[in-house]
Amino acid sequence: MNSVVPNNKSVARSQASFDLKTWGPFIALMALALLGVLINPAFLGLDNLSNMLTRSAFIGIIAIGATFVITAGGLDLSVGSMAAFIAGVMIILMNSLVEQFGPGLTTILLGIGASLLLGLCAGFINGMVTTKGKIEAFIVTLGTMGIYRSLVTYLADGGTLSLDWGVRDIYRPVYYGSLVGIPIPVLVFLLVAVVGYILLNHTRFGRYCFAIGSNEKVAEYSAIHVDRIKTMTYMLQGVCVALATIIYVPRLGSASGATGVLWELEAIAAVIIGGTVLKGGHGRIWGTVVGAIMLTMIGNILNLTDAISNYLNGTVQGIIIIVAVYLQRASWRKSAP
């Protein structure tokens, strides 16, 4: 027997079954969109669509970071509180900078810079404690989740931190503005997704994430700096949270202890709906994007109909998450001999 070049039939077959898995989330999204149109034709309106995408950008951007963390076998529960904390610090900083620089671009750029730096540091801490301290990511990030949440409450003194009105006017377009007809948050979302896709699928870093998530030992024996790569995934997650926060701040212009509550779960849900495996080793950026949009779409559709109460949003989301994962598992099972 010599090495056989795989015959065309087998290649075609494996691709066909592979495609089904890749396209699963997209098909689900289409089905959901169809449902939306049937319920209310206004669903397809340009306004509604762009509104929905804009809203999904926060969770979407955070979820793209989470895709890396989860693919590499980690988990970050702190993203929601981290976002609140970053928003709080950013607002305090910009408010105080107003005195010095006035409510101008400098103030905002410094605020943005600080936000990114903070995200990077917060991620670094999560990463270092999990890898060097050899503590489960679940525990570490559960801890930092509580810490960031209480810090923002403390900074706001139990109340709400509000952004200076002058800054708010100038900062406003970052959320409400648009470029060539596309809302800026959507553009950022798209950009992050493209960069994330390339990073995960076409670079060494991404390949290492897959390897580490599949089997850390093998990664170590393949001369991969496992701790370093894992820490980097948390830092990337931090940057994504910072980016989402930068877009979020001009929307509300405030931060409080209630900001970003449960975002971590929504982000994780988006990642899982998209087909990334929760225990690591397999990640899909476009799936995550679709997952984030789906989650927002559910709320949107419920808004457009009276058939189901808006208060049942969580119920519908929950059911969809479970069904999505069930379908993925079922297709796994079928493709396995």
Add this chain to the structure above:
Amino acid sequence: MSTQDQPLLSARRICRSFGPNQVLFDIDLDLVPGEVHALLGENGAGKSTLVKILSGYLSATSGDIHLDGEARHYRGSGEAEADGVVMIHQELALAEQLSAEENIFLGRELRRGLFLDRKAMRERCREALAELETRVDPRARVKDLSTSDQQMVEIAKAITRDVRVLIMDEPTATLTEHEVEVLFALIARLRERGVAILYISHKLREIERIADRVTVLRDGRLIDSGPMAGRSKEALARLMVGREITDMYPERSALASDAEVVLEARNMVVPGAVKQASFTLRRGEVLGFGGVVGAGRTALIEALLGLRPRSAGEVLRNGQPVALRHLRDAVRQRIAYLTEDRKGKGLVLNMGLRPNLTLLNLRAYCRPLIDRRREEQAFHEAIERFDIRLRTEARTAAELSGGNQQKLLLAKVMTIDPEIVIINEPTRGIDVGTKHQIYHFVRELTEAGCSVILISSEMSELIGLSHRVAVMCAGVLTGVLEGEQINEHEIMQYASGIKGVGVDEQRRA
């Protein structure tokens, strides 16, 4: 042993395909009570697939299975086990987080009323482990056991059932010599009791000792089946591989007397594993490492490479001290390491073959994004060079047979174009044909001026390939044997600590 016995389990015209690829063709097999039936074949011949079908883990694409003359259609291993058809897996299939005892009774826990009868289970478990002469604590978590102990738990799990047909898929690949003896004694007892045994192994010496009947598969087809008596090892090897295997061990390459030292380890100490070890490796040399399992050979080498912490010791590369803190540093020094645990540490099983191949030296395939075409090209070269045989288009490394996994792993470590190659148990679970190829590959390496460190528990391998053999015993490098000294007797003496340096101090300590 009776002769007129009806087959207990018989399989007829078994076929199996994975997707469009057929891996078994019309296989017939009869298992008779009180008989040890050996199943032989190259890696990927379809042995594991066949026995998984017999024991209900896989279904046949077509064909029939009869037990006691009655047709059986197992839909899961549970149904087969209920019939007394039990299989010991090639890949350990234990629940890592559970204790040995919990694993042994997993899914058929003994109960008293509503509650688990822990006492009875512990009792039965102790009996089984005692019969296997292991010191495994029933309460120890499987995760914390050594591979050979895990294998013993797996065997205990099988024999605590009411077994009528016992199928063993390469049970000895990870066992120590003593454990192998214990297992053989157990097999003999089971045979007396009238159990039908199907035994898969690549070790022809074992087959010769215990088999009553043998069946040979090649490329999924039944090549030969009949009583063991009258069939020689050589004949079986030829049937398996389909060609004559001569010169199992190639002639050693001549070693220049002034060959420089390329690697030196001085006074290495690894907490809990190595007490004292120093050695040198010269250009073009094969340095064997002998000793029993657990003597500290792997710990020594892995500490040298920066894979485990060491508390003392110095490493010199080409005479210069080097700090190897991470395997990456070793790679930079052009040292390649082939781990003994290809499934747990060597290959990412759920990843494709190409990413596995390039994982160790991925930067060579980046500019700066990963160049899939270059990966593909490297993969095709590796298939050629290492004779990786893809009967089916495997999507993941898990689908490859053991021998092909080993070749892929070898190809992977060779992607760094090393000057020093350290191979740890390179032929574990590997068929004769592939072994032969690996030995010749080692020879090619030294020919080309590379140096090789060969850790092996197979005496004949060490003797056949090494220029010098370093022997370890209980964490101490007791001696380095050369020339005439390299023989089984001498190696055993050093390995058991009867001869060699450091032995007396150790005794006194």
